[in-house]
Amino acid sequence: MRPSLSVEIWSDVVCPWCYIGKRRFEKAAAVLADEVDLQVVFRPYQLDPTASPGVATPVAEAYAKKFGGPERAALLMAQVTEVAAAEGLEFHMDRALRANTLLAHRLLWLAEATAHQYALKERLLSAYFSEGADIGDPDVLTALAADVGMPAEQVRAFLASDDGVAQVRSLLEVAAENEISAVPTFVLDGRWAIPGAQDPDTFVTVIRRMVARQAQEAAAAAPTCADEVCDV
Numbered sequence: 387m388r389p390s391l392s393v394e395i396w397s398d399v400v401c402p403w404c405y406i407g408k409r410r411f412e413k414a415a416a417v418l419a420d421e422v423d424l425q426v427v428f429r430p431y432q433l434d435p436t437a438s439p440g441v442a443t444p445v446a447e448a449y450a451k452k453f454g455g456p457e458r459a460a461l462l463m464a465q466v467t468e469v470a471a472a473e474g475l476e477f478h479m480d481r482a483l484r485a486n487t488l489l490a491h492r493l494l495w496l497a498e499a500t501a502h503q504y505a506l507k508e509r510l511l512s513a514y515f516s517e518g519a520d521i522g523d524p525d526v527l528t529a530l531a532a533d534v535g536m537p538a539e540q541v542r543a544f545l546a547s548d549d550g551v552a553q554v555r556s557l558l559e560v561a562a563e564n565e566i567s568a569v570p571t572f573v574l575d576g577r578w579a580i581p582g583a584q585d586p587d588t589f590v591t592v593i594r595r596m597v598a599r600q601a602q603e604a605a606a607a608a609p610t611c612a613d614e615v616c617d618v
Contacts, residue, residue, distance in 0.1 A: 389597050390423040396561055397570040398433045399490045399510045399521055400445075402466045402477065407570040407583030408511070409473040414589030422597050427498060428507050430491035430557050431569045437486040442520040445482035470515070481518025490521050492550040493531060493541065495557075505534040575600065 395411070397404035415424055434448075449459035463479040470477045490510055497503040509530050513519035520526050524545040532538040544550070564573075572580040572589070574596045580589065 388421060388423045389600060390425055391593065391597060391600070392425045392427070392575055394427055394429050394573040394576070395570055396429045396431045396566050396573065398431045399487050399494075399507070399514055400482075400484060401431075401433055401569050402470065402479075402515065403583045404570045405475060405511045405515055406466075406470055406473055407572075408507070409475060410583055410586050411572065411589055413586040414593065417586065417590050418593055422593060424593075426504060428494055428503055429561065430487075430494070430554050431561055431566065431571075432487055432491070432558065433569070434484070434486075435488075435558075437484065437522075439486045439488065440522065442483040442485045442522060445479055445484045448484040475515070477515045478518060479515070481516075482514060483518060483520050485520055485522030487521065488551075488554065489524060489527055489545055491554050493527055493545065495550045495554050496541070496544055497531070497534075497536065500536065502531075502534050502536050506531060506536070509534050 393411075395404075395408070397407070415426075418424070437443075446456070446459055446463065449462060450456045453459055453462055467477040467479055494503055494506060494510070497506040510521055513526070513530055514521050519530070521530075524542065527545060528538050528541045531541040566579075568581060570581075570583060574580065574593065578592070578596055580592055
Protein backbone atom coordinates (compact mmCIF):
# COMPACT_ATOMS: atom_id res chain seq x y z
CA MET A 387 0.00 0.00 0.00
CA ARG A 388 1.33 3.46 -0.91
CA PRO A 389 2.17 5.87 1.90
CA SER A 390 -0.07 8.91 2.21
CA LEU A 391 1.10 12.52 2.38
CA SER A 392 -1.03 15.60 2.99
CA VAL A 393 -0.37 18.63 0.79
CA GLU A 394 -1.91 22.00 1.64
CA ILE A 395 -1.62 24.44 -1.24
CA TRP A 396 -1.98 28.04 -0.09
CA SER A 397 -2.88 30.14 -3.09
CA ASP A 398 -5.15 32.76 -4.61
CA VAL A 399 -7.32 32.38 -7.70
CA VAL A 400 -5.96 35.60 -9.26
CA CYS A 401 -2.32 34.60 -8.87
CA PRO A 402 -0.69 33.57 -12.18
CA TRP A 403 2.15 31.74 -10.43
CA CYS A 404 -0.41 29.75 -8.45
CA TYR A 405 -1.84 28.38 -11.70
CA ILE A 406 1.62 27.72 -13.10
CA GLY A 407 2.67 26.09 -9.82
CA LYS A 408 -0.42 23.92 -9.84
CA ARG A 409 0.48 22.57 -13.29
CA ARG A 410 4.07 21.88 -12.29
CA PHE A 411 2.93 20.14 -9.11
CA GLU A 412 0.53 18.00 -11.15
CA LYS A 413 3.41 16.87 -13.37
CA ALA A 414 5.33 15.85 -10.26
CA ALA A 415 2.28 14.06 -8.88
CA ALA A 416 2.03 12.05 -12.10
CA VAL A 417 5.65 10.92 -11.67
CA LEU A 418 4.94 9.92 -8.06
CA ALA A 419 1.57 8.27 -8.71
CA ASP A 420 2.81 4.75 -7.95
CA GLU A 421 4.88 5.84 -4.93
CA VAL A 422 2.69 8.01 -2.74
CA ASP A 423 -0.95 8.95 -2.24
CA LEU A 424 -1.01 12.76 -2.22
CA GLN A 425 -3.95 14.18 -0.28
CA VAL A 426 -4.29 17.68 -1.73
CA VAL A 427 -6.36 20.51 -0.27
CA PHE A 428 -6.37 24.16 -1.30
CA ARG A 429 -6.11 26.83 1.38
CA PRO A 430 -6.97 30.53 0.98
CA TYR A 431 -4.66 33.46 0.49
CA GLN A 432 -5.60 36.91 -0.76
CA LEU A 433 -3.10 38.90 -2.79
CA ASP A 434 -5.28 41.99 -2.37
CA PRO A 435 -7.69 41.68 0.56
CA THR A 436 -8.48 45.40 0.24
CA ALA A 437 -10.05 44.99 -3.21
CA SER A 438 -13.61 46.28 -3.12
CA PRO A 439 -16.22 43.48 -3.09
CA GLY A 440 -18.43 43.54 -6.16
CA VAL A 441 -16.02 45.67 -8.19
CA ALA A 442 -14.03 44.17 -11.08
CA THR A 443 -11.08 46.04 -12.58
CA PRO A 444 -9.06 45.10 -15.69
CA VAL A 445 -5.93 43.41 -14.42
CA ALA A 446 -3.82 45.64 -16.66
CA GLU A 447 -4.96 48.64 -14.60
CA ALA A 448 -4.30 46.86 -11.32
CA TYR A 449 -0.82 45.82 -12.48
CA ALA A 450 -0.02 49.33 -13.72
CA LYS A 451 -0.92 50.78 -10.33
CA LYS A 452 1.06 48.13 -8.44
CA PHE A 453 4.14 47.76 -10.63
CA GLY A 454 4.87 51.26 -11.87
CA GLY A 455 2.86 52.06 -14.96
CA PRO A 456 1.28 50.55 -18.09
CA GLU A 457 4.54 49.64 -19.84
CA ARG A 458 5.87 47.72 -16.87
CA ALA A 459 2.46 46.03 -16.45
CA ALA A 460 2.38 44.99 -20.12
CA LEU A 461 5.89 43.53 -19.86
CA LEU A 462 5.04 41.50 -16.74
CA MET A 463 1.83 40.18 -18.27
CA ALA A 464 3.65 39.14 -21.43
CA GLN A 465 6.36 37.40 -19.43
CA VAL A 466 3.98 35.40 -17.24
CA THR A 467 1.85 34.51 -20.28
CA GLU A 468 4.94 33.05 -21.95
CA VAL A 469 5.86 31.01 -18.87
CA ALA A 470 2.28 29.75 -18.61
CA ALA A 471 2.29 28.69 -22.27
CA ALA A 472 5.33 26.51 -21.59
CA GLU A 473 3.18 24.65 -19.04
CA GLY A 474 0.31 24.21 -21.48
CA LEU A 475 -1.77 27.07 -20.10
CA GLU A 476 -3.42 29.69 -22.30
CA PHE A 477 -3.48 33.04 -20.52
CA HIS A 478 -5.44 36.03 -21.83
CA MET A 479 -4.35 38.67 -19.37
CA ASP A 480 -5.97 41.36 -21.51
CA ARG A 481 -9.34 39.89 -20.50
CA ALA A 482 -8.59 39.21 -16.85
CA LEU A 483 -10.62 41.13 -14.27
CA ARG A 484 -9.11 41.68 -10.82
CA ALA A 485 -11.71 41.27 -8.08
CA ASN A 486 -11.94 40.55 -4.37
CA THR A 487 -11.49 36.78 -3.97
CA LEU A 488 -13.17 36.19 -0.60
CA LEU A 489 -16.32 34.77 -2.21
CA ALA A 490 -14.24 32.41 -4.35
CA HIS A 491 -12.33 31.18 -1.29
CA ARG A 492 -15.58 30.63 0.59
CA LEU A 493 -16.82 28.54 -2.31
CA LEU A 494 -13.60 26.52 -2.34
CA TRP A 495 -14.07 25.95 1.39
CA LEU A 496 -17.58 24.61 0.72
CA ALA A 497 -16.30 22.47 -2.14
CA GLU A 498 -13.74 20.79 0.10
CA ALA A 499 -16.57 19.18 2.06
CA THR A 500 -18.24 17.92 -1.12
CA ALA A 501 -15.12 16.51 -2.84
CA HIS A 502 -15.39 19.08 -5.65
CA GLN A 503 -12.60 21.35 -4.50
CA TYR A 504 -9.83 20.28 -6.87
CA ALA A 505 -12.04 20.54 -9.95
CA LEU A 506 -13.45 23.86 -8.79
CA LYS A 507 -9.99 25.34 -8.23
CA GLU A 508 -9.04 24.46 -11.80
CA ARG A 509 -12.31 25.89 -13.11
CA LEU A 510 -11.84 29.18 -11.25
CA LEU A 511 -8.27 29.60 -12.46
CA SER A 512 -9.21 28.83 -16.05
CA ALA A 513 -12.18 31.21 -15.92
CA TYR A 514 -10.05 34.05 -14.57
CA PHE A 515 -6.91 33.67 -16.68
CA SER A 516 -8.34 32.38 -19.95
CA GLU A 517 -11.94 33.57 -20.11
CA GLY A 518 -12.00 36.96 -18.44
CA ALA A 519 -14.65 35.90 -15.92
CA ASP A 520 -15.44 38.07 -12.91
CA ILE A 521 -14.69 35.64 -10.11
CA GLY A 522 -16.05 38.11 -7.55
CA ASP A 523 -19.57 37.90 -8.99
CA PRO A 524 -21.89 35.44 -7.18
CA ASP A 525 -23.73 34.57 -10.39
CA VAL A 526 -20.47 33.79 -12.20
CA LEU A 527 -19.26 31.71 -9.26
CA THR A 528 -22.55 29.80 -9.18
CA ALA A 529 -22.22 28.94 -12.86
CA LEU A 530 -18.60 27.86 -12.48
CA ALA A 531 -19.50 25.67 -9.50
CA ALA A 532 -22.30 24.08 -11.51
CA ASP A 533 -19.75 23.27 -14.22
CA VAL A 534 -17.99 20.93 -11.79
CA GLY A 535 -21.15 19.30 -10.46
CA MET A 536 -22.09 21.46 -7.48
CA PRO A 537 -25.85 22.16 -7.12
CA ALA A 538 -26.46 25.69 -8.40
CA GLU A 539 -29.23 26.61 -5.98
CA GLN A 540 -27.26 25.37 -3.00
CA VAL A 541 -24.25 27.39 -4.11
CA ARG A 542 -26.35 30.50 -4.72
CA ALA A 543 -27.89 30.28 -1.24
CA PHE A 544 -24.49 29.67 0.33
CA LEU A 545 -22.91 32.71 -1.31
CA ALA A 546 -25.86 34.88 -0.24
CA SER A 547 -25.32 33.85 3.38
CA ASP A 548 -22.45 34.36 5.82
CA ASP A 549 -21.60 30.66 5.88
CA GLY A 550 -17.90 29.97 5.63
CA VAL A 551 -16.85 33.57 6.24
CA ALA A 552 -15.47 32.94 9.73
CA GLN A 553 -13.78 29.71 8.65
CA VAL A 554 -12.04 31.30 5.66
CA ARG A 555 -10.94 34.32 7.69
CA SER A 556 -9.56 31.93 10.30
CA LEU A 557 -7.55 30.12 7.63
CA LEU A 558 -6.23 33.45 6.33
CA GLU A 559 -5.05 34.16 9.87
CA VAL A 560 -3.36 30.75 9.99
CA ALA A 561 -1.44 31.70 6.84
CA ALA A 562 -0.29 34.93 8.47
CA GLU A 563 0.65 33.18 11.73
CA ASN A 564 2.76 30.69 9.76
CA GLU A 565 4.44 33.53 7.87
CA ILE A 566 3.06 32.48 4.50
CA SER A 567 3.59 35.77 2.70
CA ALA A 568 3.88 34.62 -0.91
CA VAL A 569 1.97 32.14 -2.99
CA PRO A 570 1.82 29.44 -4.01
CA THR A 571 3.18 27.75 -0.90
CA PHE A 572 2.95 23.96 -0.65
CA VAL A 573 2.95 22.59 2.91
CA LEU A 574 3.72 18.88 3.25
CA ASP A 575 2.49 16.93 6.25
CA GLY A 576 1.82 20.21 8.05
CA ARG A 577 5.52 20.87 8.64
CA TRP A 578 7.60 21.23 5.46
CA ALA A 579 6.96 24.15 3.11
CA ILE A 580 7.86 24.44 -0.56
CA PRO A 581 7.52 28.10 -1.59
CA GLY A 582 6.82 29.19 -5.13
CA ALA A 583 6.03 27.58 -8.48
CA GLN A 584 8.96 25.17 -8.38
CA ASP A 585 9.84 22.90 -11.29
CA PRO A 586 8.42 19.34 -11.19
CA ASP A 587 11.78 17.78 -10.33
CA THR A 588 12.02 19.87 -7.16
CA PHE A 589 8.57 18.74 -6.05
CA VAL A 590 9.48 15.11 -6.74
CA THR A 591 12.74 15.34 -4.79
CA VAL A 592 11.21 17.02 -1.75
CA ILE A 593 8.17 14.75 -1.63
CA ARG A 594 10.35 11.63 -1.85
CA ARG A 595 12.51 13.00 0.94
CA MET A 596 9.41 13.67 3.06
CA VAL A 597 8.04 10.17 2.49
CA ALA A 598 11.41 8.66 3.43
CA ARG A 599 11.47 10.71 6.61
CA GLN A 600 7.97 9.54 7.51
CA ALA A 601 9.07 5.93 7.03
CA GLN A 602 12.13 6.47 9.23
CA GLU A 603 10.04 8.06 11.96
CA ALA A 604 7.49 5.25 11.81
CA ALA A 605 10.25 2.64 12.08
CA ALA A 606 11.80 4.44 15.04
CA ALA A 607 8.44 4.60 16.80
CA ALA A 608 7.57 0.93 16.21
CA PRO A 609 7.77 -1.39 19.25
CA THR A 610 10.89 -3.56 19.51
CA CYS A 611 10.58 -7.23 20.38
CA ALA A 612 13.01 -9.66 21.99
CA ASP A 613 12.35 -13.18 23.24
CA GLU A 614 8.68 -12.75 22.31
CA VAL A 615 8.31 -9.79 24.69
CA CYS A 616 7.66 -6.35 23.22
CA ASP A 617 8.52 -3.04 24.82
CA VAL A 618 5.73 -0.65 23.95
